[in-house]
Amino acid sequence: MTSGIPDSIMALVVKQDGYNPNPEGGIHFETMEPYLEFKEIAVPDLAAGQVLVGMAMAPINPSDLHFLKGEYGQPRRAGKPAGFEGVGTVIAAGEDPYAQSLIGTRVSFAATPDGTGTWATHAVAEAMLCIPQPDSVGDHDAAGFIVNPLTAAAMFEEAKAAGSPGIVLTAGASQVSKFIVALARDSGLDSICIVRRDVHNQVLTDLGATVILNQTEDDFAAELTSTMKERKPRFFIDAVADATSTQVFNAMGKDSTWMIYGSLSPETPPLPNTGELIFRNKVIKGFWLSPWLSGAALDEKLAVFAEVQARFSDGRWSTEVGATVKLDSAVETLVEALADPRGKVFIQP
Amino acid sequence: MTSGIPDSIMALVVKQDGYNPNPEGGIHFETMEPYLEFKEIAVPDLAAGQVLVGMAMAPINPSDLHFLKGEYGQPRRAGKPAGFEGVGTVIAAGEDPYAQSLIGTRVSFAATPDGTGTWATHAVAEAMLCIPQPDSVGDHDAAGFIVNPLTAAAMFEEAKAAGSPGIVLTAGASQVSKFIVALARDSGLDSICIVRRDVHNQVLTDLGATVILNQTEDDFAAELTSTMKERKPRFFIDAVADATSTQVFNAMGKDSTWMIYGSLSPETPPLPNTGELIFRNKVIKGFWLSPWLSGAALDEKLAVFAEVQARFSDGRWSTEVGATVKLDSAVETLVEALADPRGKVFIQP
Structure with missing residues (x-):
């Protein structure tokens, strides 16, 4: 252990345990009070390979919101700080030399089961999973x-x-979709963005989106069909999982994959026409980052980290920023901040 | 060409073309008259590798019925005989020596695009795709x-x-399910049969079914959950694709596959809970024999043919026989015959 450890941590802690027995889906909240409280907690002892990070900023992702509802891939633990990821500076470390070497370093990290959440003044992270950040990558x-x-x-x-x-891509103007649009352009692949509103179309076009389809337009079904015929995409990355998603997948050609990574809609969509699965060799599956993080080979992960760092450093990618809320008032202000359509919401100590 | 060719063929020919633009699903028919007619057709010229089979018997499979409705993986051709498979004796052949060598041989075969359907007095088949049958395999x-x-x-x-x-397995007492139950027993795998009626339970038990669950029982949901926990099957072979199928898949553990090969229900089921796909790595796909027949390696197919022949010869497998209808009256009698629950319906010239 080194010095620099605070007397206590102030955090937004989870109020409920386990899973929601009656999942309602979606990420809409009337109020945060049943789910979160601002509270003082003790500073955990650091294991040899752990570091204590003085938090600078943490984002609010859909996965955080599904988790708070008890509708995510891991159970809630009442009394533990929320927040899956963030950035800050290492102010203390366990005895492991690599952990010690990180003291004073600005790092990005994801919360782990042995650590603590990022919606806090300080968080415990695994040194091996911290990604040191250059100044060129902003907070x-x-x-x-x-x-x-x-x-x-x-x-x-x-x-x-x-x-x-x-x-x-559904939720075509989301952060994840925009990242993929840029990756697709750089690899010469088409990107076909399904959106609900036209406000982000210029941004998507500037990023290199090939086709933008507004699902609320009267001619959506016809445009969808003709786009699928012309472009023949065989991969559908879906954040929403609603009836429009089923419609999109039905319109895609044979040998297509529907990969669902989010559940922004509370609606349960119908299965595609079974003929699409039986006769056209189409597959439906999910994607979750957690097993990818633990399962992918280290060199594969390092290559992806380096690619992401390069893209943020040179501006090919950038995070669209919405509201920023303060840790001590987030329980009251978060619902309104999340309604802000400008971009991602952040929490600051 | 050799002699032995009849003057004409009597056949049940398809009356409609292409696909049903508004698929209704299922295999229920009020009447066959819009779909089939009994008619005399010319005997096609045989290509070098083709044979003319004097039909002995042809089955009526769900795939035939989906096809007649225009809801199968290939389009209808008005005026062409229906019937995807059957057995008969080769009475004439094209000039190819192997085709010639089959004259007088009793063969099983599946109809091909260049041949003709099996619901007929005679059918044209590809010699290379005919499977000569020993007497030990009955008609x-x-x-x-x-x-x-x-x-x-x-x-x-x-x-x-x-x-x-x-x-x-859904449609747990179907022919396909029974075959799989026997294969599973011989390989030491569990088979869990979902049925709607208990009448076939003794047959399934005799074949080696591990668990039989009646989906109409009040305690079905509880029995399903406890069976999945105890047996941990990860493969679901589904002929029905209805809401019960979704319920079954939701109850299965992580890394499970739902493979849909039939669509006996006209209902469109809901997608499983998206969390099952995202967090539990579950996959939904289809199975169709047609690409397997053209895609699998020859030795793989020959091994499967030999296995099937051995099982029918020694009685490990047998076909459960329902009604038999005559070719010339099938348009009128088929609907009633299909309602017979005893087993598969056959057509005889």
Whole structure:
């Protein structure tokens, strides 16, 4: 142990345990009070390979919100700080030399089961999983460095490996979609973005989106059909999982994959026409970053980290920033901040 | 060409073209008259590698019925005989020596695009795709030798290759399911049969079914959950694709595959909970015999043919026989015959 450890940690801690027995889906909240409270907690002892990070900033991702509802791939633990990722500076470390070497370093990191959440003044992280950041990667980009960028990069690699000439994206103007649009352009693949509003079309076009389809337009079904015929994408990366998703997949050609990574809609969509699965060799599956992070080979992960860092450093990728809320008032202000359509919401100590 | 060719062929020919633009699903028919007519057609010229088979018997499979409705993986051709498979004796052949060598031989075969359907007095088949049958394989087994047995064998191989300790089957008492139950027993895998009626339970038990669950019982959901926990099957072979199928898949553990090969229900089921796909690495796909027949390696196919022949010869497999209808009255009698629950319906010239 070294000095620099605070007397206590102030954090937004989870109020409920386990899973929601009756999942409602979606990420809409009327109020945060049943789910989160601002509270003082003790500073955990650091294991040899752990570091204590003085938090600078943490993003609010859809996965955080599903988790708070008890509708994510891991159970809630009442009394533990929320927040899956963030950026900050290492102020103390366990006895392991590599952990010690990180003291004073600005790092991005994702919370682990043995550590603590990032919506706090300080968080405990695994030194081996910290990603030191150069000054060229700003706090907003560094705070959301892992969940969205790595999800985008890992899913894009799977689409590319499937040999598809293009990728269809729902929530087409989301952060993950925008990252994928840029990756697709750089690899010469089509990107077909399904959006609900036209406000982000210029941004998507500037990033290199091939086709933008507004699902609320009267001619959506016809445009969808003709786009699928012309572009023949065989990979569908879906954040929403609603009836429009089923419609999109039904319109895609044979040998297509529907990969669901988010559940932004509370609706349960119908299965595609069974003929699409039986006669046209189409497959439905999911994607979750967590097993990818623990399962992918280290060199594969390092290559993806380096790619993400390079893209944020030179501006090919950037995080669209919405509201920023303060840790001590987030329980009251978060719902309104999340309604802000400008971009991602962040929490600052 | 050799002699022995009849003046004309009497056949049940398809009346409609192409696909049904508004698929209704299922295999229920009020009447066959819009779909089939009994008609005299000319005898096609035989190509070098083709044979003319004097038909002995042909089965009526669900795939035939989906096809007649225009809801199968290939378009209808008005004026062409229906019937995907059957058994008969080769009475004439094209000039190819192997085709010639089959004259007088009793063969099972599946109809091909260049040949003609099996619901007829005679059918044109590809000599290379004919399977000569020993006397030990009776007409009912030989007539339905390809579609159901090969579907069962090919799907079972995929389940086994996936390393699943067991297989869940809907339409648990169907011919395909029974074949798979026997294969599973011989390989030491569990088979869990979902049925709607208890009448076939003794047959399934005798074949080696591990668990039989009646989906109409009040305690079905509880029994399903406890069976999945105890047996941990990870492969679901589904002929029905209805809401019960979704319920079954939701109850299965992580890394499970839902393989849909039939669409006996006209209902469109909901997609499983998206969390099952995202967090539990579950996959939904289809199976169709047609690409397997053209895609699998020859030695793999020959091994499967030999296995099927051995099982029918020694009685490990047998076809459950329902009604038999005559070719010339089938348009009028088929609907009633199909309502007979005893087993598969056959057509005889």
